[in-house]
Amino acid sequence: MKEDFLHYVWQHQYFDKTDLRTEAGELITVLRTGHRNADAGPDFLDARLQIGEVEWNGAVEIHLRASDWLRHQHQTDKKYDQVILHVVYSADQEIRRTNGSVIPALVLAPRLDLALVNSYQNLVEQASTSLLPCASMLPRVPMITRTMMVERALLERVEQKADGLAALHEQLGQDWEATAYHALAAGFGFKKNTEPLARLAKALPLAVVRRHRHDERQLEALVFGQAGFLSDTESSLADPYVQELGREYEFLRHKYQLAPAAMAPHEWNFLRLRPANFPTVRLAQLVAVLHARPVLFSALLTASDIRTLEQFFLAPVPTYWRQHYQPGRPGKVAALGRSSVHLLIANVVVPLRVAYARYVGQPELIESAVALLEHLPAEHNHITDVYQGVGFGHRSAADSQGLLALSRGYCQPRHCLRCAIGSRILQQNLVVG
Structure with a gap:
């Protein structure tokens, strides 16, 4: 089991909350789980809990074992003094703040649904050679869920490339022609x-x-x-x-x-x-x-069609x-070749237009830029072929780019818990209190 599984469980409250108590026996009522923290510090910020008779506002930290707190050196970091609940799979040690006060602990091991744990392990413990860990479970996932996830991955891929170009634009003194x-x-390098x-x-x-x-x-x-x-x-x-x-x-x-x-x-x-x-x-x-x-930039920005x-x-x-x-x-x-030209359009022109659209604050230009991918033929390679083979739609370059993003951003690193498809699989047959 990995720590991110417990993050997922806490965020969605997928555990038995009947008579929820700390290790010290105080009753817990979750009023707000908090929001995931992507920066340094506790895992969930701005949580609101009632522990015993007192309502607390602060952070929630999550570990597999309570002693991981010490292994991660949190006991010397004052950022973690704001933690109001330590959520763990097993409590092997009492944990204190830098001022010596005990941090209440919630143990999840006896509260997790076995079906959820098994589904998670079936996903993430697939052989590393398995390109699509959920392939055998896909028939249980509605097509609309798959389609929406591919679209989400596509937008994330385009936005990520646009972020890189926006940073480059700043480095080059906000010169769009130089960008x-x-x-x-870089696009003419074609990856290699x-x-x-x-x-x-x-x-x-x-x-x-x-x-x-x-x-x-x-x-x-x-x-x-x-x-x-x-x-x-x-x-x-x-x-x-x-x-x-x-x-x-x-x-x-x-x-x-x-x-x-x-x-x-x-x-x-x-x-x-x-x-x-x-x-x-x-x-x-x-x-x-x-x-x-x-002229490069204006030609790439104003071209009205693929031709x-x-x-x-x-x-x-x-x-x-x-x-x-x-x-x-x-x-x-x-x-x-035309296929190379289409890759240049997908990997250079579309992100460049998106970066510019964000810079000038014109979201409609983002939509038209991404829509270009719908008019390009699908790219076929060993990755897209795997997804197409298990029923994913693959009609245009928008699908290709989305499938590549899904593979590299979610399936290969086994980020199933962040994926709508993986989340749907985990939710099936889930029973929580």
């Missing part, structure tokens, strides 16, 4: 190389990019040079075009006082990627967009990179 540039660069591409955007300021957007070769030299792909390797030394880009890069680097080759080839991930997904190919595609689209957004990303890459996967290594390269 779009950094978000776009998101972090290196985000660092590249920091190493190549938008102000420098703007000055050379009109010249594709100079832009190419700046991007590949700062990425570390124009270094003197055996393959690049034999390629006149790469050498030419290297000379151009050195001139521009000195002109703008850029750090030499801000990154190195070994910092990029090539392992287990198809050549069409190599970071060098993605960099060429990013160059194409930066060269062809003189317009698709056209934004489908810019022709520099000629050299249509025939080379890496510098000095020839091979025919496919253009940016």
Whole structure:
């Protein structure tokens, strides 16, 4: 059993409250359970209880064993002096505040419904390889509960990404064009190389990019040079075009006082990627967009439909990179695919629009941004396939993004108690006093 199970039980009062008493025998009446505290300090704040003849307002702390209070060093922390009830699974020790007064304890072990405990253990004790711990119990969960949970997970995922962009916007001096540039660069990393591409955007300021957007070769030299792909390797030394880009890069680097080759080839991930997904190919595609689209943010913000957004990303890459996967290594390269474009819309455009909508206080823009996902085809991968296989709806990118969020935010970390589906399963056959 984990402590979060007892948090769930206390929050929803899923235990037998008949003749509820402290370990010292005082009668307890729960007037208000309090609200969960996400910061440092006791687990539930602003609780209201009647213990014996006295009404108390304060905090509730929850542990599996009473002695966990000491293991967590609460006995020296004055924030915990506001605790009016110590809720525990077992009381193995009397607990006192820093002034020596005893904290009343409520033991839940004999008051828990066995069916609830068994359902909880069936969920969280599934093998770690089980992607969906409640799969066998899903037939008992109404479809509307599943649908609402996927929608909730989707909104949480979009909001989380928007939070990151809002923080980036602040770091960049509230410049939305720069925010779009950094978000776009990271988006072209397509997960495997998101972090290196985000660092590249920091190493190549938008102000420098703007000055050379009109010249594709100079832009190419700046991007590949700062990425570390124009270094003197055996393959690049034999390629006149790469050498030419290297000379151009050195001139521009000195002109703008850029750090030499801000990154190195070994910092990029090539392992287990198809050549069409190599970071060098993605960099060429990013160059194409930066060269062809003189304005980023307003174009991404005002595009009225998916087709317009698709056209934004489908810019022709520099000629050299249509025939080379890496510098000095020839091979025919496919253009940016529609599925990749749709991922960029889902992971860059939608969160960017949501972040801006919150910034200007226009909630209707949030709705229209998220609605874009309804017009994108569903993404199919090993995670979404599992959910689709057990009856979850999967018709659009909104479903895909929601299912991925459900998996990563709830199912994989076994946060079943925070999930409406898991909560519904636990509530079935529950009997409490």
